[in-house]
Structure formats: structure tokens, C-alpha cells
Amino acid sequence: MDEEHAAPPRPRSVAVLGGGLAGLAASRALAASGHHVTLVERRRFLGGRAFSFHDEQSGWEVDNGQHLFMGCCTAYLDLLSWAGTRDRAHLQPRLKVEVVRDGTSGTIASTPALGPLHILPSFLRYPHLSAREKLLAAYALLRMRNTDRIRDRERLDAESAYDWLRRHHQSERAIANLWNLIIVPALNDDARAVSAEMALMVFQEGLLRTPADAALGWSRVGLTSLAGEPAHAKLSASGHDVLVGETVRSLRVDGGRVTGVELGRGRVIEAEAYVSALPFDVLLEVLPPDVASDPFFSRARGLSFAPIVGVHLWYDRTVMDGDFVAFLNSPVQFVFNKSAMHGAPAGDGQYVCISLSAAWDFAEQRAERLEQIFSREMERLFPRAREARIRRCRVVKQPQATFRPRPGSAQCRLPQATPIPNLVLAGEWTDTGWPSTMEGAVRSGTLAADRVDAEHPAP
Numbered sequence: 001m002d003e004e005h006a007a008p009p010r011p012r013s014v015a016v017l018g019g020g021l022a023g024l025a026a027s028r029a030l031a032a033s034g035h036h037v038t039l040v041e042r043r044r045f046l047g048g049r050a051f052s053f054h055d056e057q058s059g060w061e062v063d064n065g066q067h068l069f070m071g072c073c074t075a076y077l078d079l080l081s082w083a084g085t086r087d088r089a090h091l092q093p094r095l096k097v098e099v100v101r102d103g104t105s106g107t108i109a110s111t112p113a114l115g116p117l118h119i120l121p122s123f124l125r126y127p128h129l130s131a132r133e134k135l136l137a138a139y140a141l142l143r144m145r146n147t148d149r150i151r152d153r154e155r156l157d158a159e160s161a162y163d164w165l166r167r168h169h170q171s172e173r174a175i176a177n178l179w180n181l182i183i184v185p186a187l188n189d190d191a192r193a194v195s196a197e198m199a200l201m202v203f204q205e206g207l208l209r210t211p212a213d214a215a216l217g218w219s220r221v222g223l224t225s226l227a228g229e230p231a232h233a234k235l236s237a238s239g240h241d242v243l244v245g246e247t248v249r250s251l252r253v254d255g256g257r258v259t260g261v262e263l264g265r266g267r268v269i270e271a272e273a274y275v276s277a278l279p280f281d282v283l284l285e286v287l288p289p290d291v292a293s294d295p296f297f298s299r300a301r302g303l304s305f306a307p308i309v310g311v312h313l314w315y316d317r318t319v320m321d322g323d324f325v326a327f328l329n330s331p332v333q334f335v336f337n338k339s340a341m342h343g344a345p346a347g348d349g350q351y352v353c354i355s356l357s358a359a360w361d362f363a364e365q366r367a368e369r370l371e372q373i374f375s376r377e378m379e380r381l382f383p384r385a386r387e388a389r390i391r392r393c394r395v396v397k398q399p400q401a402t403f404r405p406r407p408g409s410a411q412c413r414l415p416q417a418t419p420i421p422n423l424v425l426a427g428e429w430t431d432t433g434w435p436s437t438m439e440g441a442v443r444s445g446t447l448a449a450d451r452v453d454a455e456h457p458a459p
């Protein structure tokens with residue numbers, strides 16, 4: 001056969017297991033470098049832990065929990081651009097967060113002209129710290145900025161954020177009124193329970209680089225419409241196989257290689273390489289027991305999950321202004337004005353979501369009880385809520401919202417490459433250096449695809 005009529009080279013087949021953001025990012029990158037992808041997802045839709053569903057009674061597309069990102073989440077924003085939905089996500093022109101404690105309002109905001117020191121002025125004006133605490137907070141920020149997180153990783157991973165902050169002269173009050181305000185929603189746990197490495201990561205990457213990195217962003221549509229659905233359409237349209245509603249039951253490993261994936265009803269798929277973008281607990285379940293218990297994979301057994309609870313309230317009138325407010329000294333942590341964030345026309349009531357991180361206590365309580373607690377608390381915090389009627393309340397509990405970045409957890413996060421040459425790992429829990437975030441998930445997927453490329457270059 002002459003060259004002109006030679007059959008085009010056959011793309012290598014890669015099976016991507018798990019259709020969360022990590023699986024989507026891996027599929028996108030593998031497809032771009034010429035591989036043929038078969039993406040397998042247990043649920044009937046893609047997007048994983050960042051999803052939305054239709055709430056019949058309110059008519060709204062409700063997220064499984066409020067998801068925020070920051071300007072520094074470049075890989076996530078790039079994924080949205082690929083999916084064609086970047087314009088459905090909003091990014092603040094500059095960081096601005098209102099923080100209320102016992103009726104006194106303060107603001108954490110960027111002053112862009114100051115470059116990397118952009119948040120210092122708002123720290124100095126912040127009303128929830130004493131003058132001395134503000135100076136010490138500025139000192140701790142500078143110490144954070146000058147810490148080489150990569151070089152000191154082992155030491156920072158072993159220490160809690162709380163111990164690091166105390167060592168750097170932060171009072172209990174400063175930890176409650178300032179540091180935990182950022183640590184709890186970003187890492188889904190208290191400063192006492194997270195590693196200094198992860199806390200410093202959040203401050204260094206999010207707040208101490210450029211003002212643009214610090215801006216907060218959110219979806220203006222339901223999360224499934226933002227990433228899961230458009231990514232599904234895009235991959236299918238370019239000839240890749242997206243199998244939804246298919247559960248991975250087990251991986252076949254033979255002669256040190258993965259030889260197939262067993263799905264439900266006896267179906268088996270085979271590929272040249274496999275990317276697991278499954279949560280760590282599922283991966284450990286679907287690997288053959290002797291593989292799951294080898295020293296490499298069993299490190300992931302040290303990981304665990306933390307819950308997030310969302311209390312969604314539909315009022316018959318406007319009860320709050322602005323996009324969102326953070327509260328100190330209240331069981332309410334953040335209240336999001338979903339009507340405003342989604343650009344819903346004003347007039348017909350208001351939809352708000354109370355987001356509760358590290359919500360072990362609330363996750364155990366009945367929805368009716370949570371409605372009682374939080375509708376009363378909303379009346380205390382927002383005078384207009386006292387006159388308003390709640391048309392609907394829906395509680396969404398996500399017990400396995402994020403992995404816990406506990407002190408010592410760095411060694412439980414596995415790298416992309418595994419001892420099995422044709423099995424590569426993705427998932428926000430893998431060793432990306434990022435906490436459990438959409439950005440971490442996307443980065444892990446891209447890293448996994450790079451790894452497949454290195455081992456199995458597309459022809």
C-alpha cells in the first residue's frame with residue numbers, strides 16, 4: 001500500500017473510570033492527544049461531586065452544594081472554556097467578602113494596586129480583630145508568603161494549621177474570626193484538623209499572589225449544565241464512548257497489567273491503558289484484594305471524607321442583598337443569594353442557600369430540625385426574613401463531600417503513576433498538592449493523561 005492510501009494509525013484505547021471533573025479532564029486531554037476514550041460513569045450523568053438536579057417544587061436547578069472557585073483555578077476555567085461554558089461562570093472583578101459578627105459588618109477585599117499585598121489594607125480595617133491581632137495576622141501572612149511549602153512539605157504536613165498559627169502568635173480569637181473563616185470552607189474542616197501544608201497552600205495560592213488569583217467565582221447555572229452535560233456532548237460528538245449508568249465492579253489484573261474492567265451484568269471492557277478517576281474508597285474496592293493491599297495502594301486507606309450540608313430556602317420576598325455573606329458566631333457559615341448569583345429576575349421571591357462545611361453534627365440531624373434551626377437563625381441575621389414566608393426548604397446532605405486534608409494525609413495521596421504500568425490515577429484525592437477542589441480534580445485528570453501519554457504515546 002502506498003503512503004497516501006495507508007490506513008490512518010489506530011488511536012490507542014484508554015478507559016477512563018469515573019466521570020467526575022477528574023475523569024472529564026483526563027478524557028479531554030487524552031482525546032486531544034489522539035487516544036480513543038471510553039469513559040465509564042456509574043450515574044446517569046457526568047460531573048461527579050459537582051452536580052445539580054431539578055427541584056420540581058421550586059422549578060430551580062439545585063446544586064448538590066454551593067461550589068466556589070478562585071481566579072487561581074486556571075485548569076478548571078480552562079476546562080469550562082473547552083466545554084464552551086466559560087461564560088456561564090462568574091468571576092468577581094476583585095475579591096470581596098462581607099463578614100458579619102453580631103451585627104457588625106467587615107469586608108475582606110483586594111486592593112489591586114498593591115499587587116501581592118492586595119489584602120493587607122482590608123485586614124487592617126477588619127473589625128473582628130483587635131489592633132494587635134491585625135498586626136500579628138499581617139505578620140503571619142508574611143511568614144506564610146516566605147515559607148517554601150514544597151521544600152518544607154514533610155514538616156508542614158505533620159503539623160496542624162492550628163499549631164502553625166499558634167506558633168506564629170495567632171490568638172484563639174484571630175483563628176476563629178479570621179483564619180477559620182477561610183480554612184473551614186476551603187478545606188472543609190477546622191484549623192485543628194487540617195495540615196499546615198494544605199492551609200498554607202490555600203493562602204499562598206489564593207490570597208498571596210496576584211489580586212486576580214484571589215477573586216471568587218461561581219456558576220450562574222446548575223453545575224451539571226456547567227460541566228457534566230456539555231462535556232458529555234463534546235466527547236460523544238468527537239467519537240468517544242461515554243457509558244453512563246455503568247458501574248465498575250472490578251479491575252482484572254493479570255501478569256502485572258490491567259487486562260479489563262468488569263461492569264455490571266457481566267460486561268467487560270478492554271483498553272490499552274486505564275485511568276482510574278474513582279474516589280479512593282471505590283478504587284480500593286474494585287482492585288483485586290492482593291493489589292489493593294500492596295504497600296503502594298494501601299496508603300490510600302489513611303484517607304477519609306468530610307461532609308457538607310446545604311440548606312436551601314425559597315422565600316416569598318427578598319431577604320438579603322449582595323451575592324453572599326459570611327457569618328461569625330452563628331451556626332450559619334455562609335449564605336448565598338442564589339437568585340442574584342444566577343441572575344434571576346428580581347420580583348418573585350428569593351432563593352438562598354446556607355452552606356455548612358465540616359457539618360458532622362448537622363449531617364446527623366433531620367431535615368425538619370435543620371429547617372427549624374436555620375429559618376430562625378436567618379430571622380436573627382436578616383431582619384427582612386422575619387416578615388417573609390418560606391415557600392420551600394430543601395436540605396441536601398453530602399456526607400462524602402471532600403477528602404480530609406488531615407495532618408499526615410500527604411503520604412496517603414497517591415501519585416498518578418502506579419506499580420501497574422497501564423493503570424494511572426486521577427481524582428482530587430491524588431497527590432496534586434491541591435485540596436479537595438474542582439481545580440485539584442481537573443489538574444489530577446490532566447496529570448493522569450500526561451502520564452498515559454508518556455507510557456503509551458498516541459501513534
Ligand SMILES: Cc1cc2nc3c(=O)[nH]c(=O)nc-3n(C[C@H](O)[C@H](O)[C@H](O)COP(=O)(O)OP(=O)(O)OC[C@H]3O[C@@H](n4cnc5c(N)ncnc54)[C@H](O)[C@@H]3O)c2cc1C
Pocket residue numbers: 017018019020021022023040041042043046047048049050064065066067068069246247248249277278279282308309398400401402426427428429436437438439441
Ligand atoms: C457539597 C459540596 C461542596 C463543594 N464545594 C466546593 C467548592 O466550593 N469548591 C471546590 O473547588 N470544590 C468543592 N467541592 C469539592 C469538589 O466537588 C470535588 O473535589 C470534585 O468535584 C471531585 O472531583 P473528582 O472527579 O476527583 O471526584 P468525583 O466527583 O467524586 O468523581 C468520581 C466519579 O466516579 C463515579 N463512580 C464512583 N464509583 C463508581 C463505579 N464503581 N463505577 C463507575 N463510576 C463510579 C462517581 O459517580 C463520580 O462521578 C464540593 C463538594 C461537595 C460535595
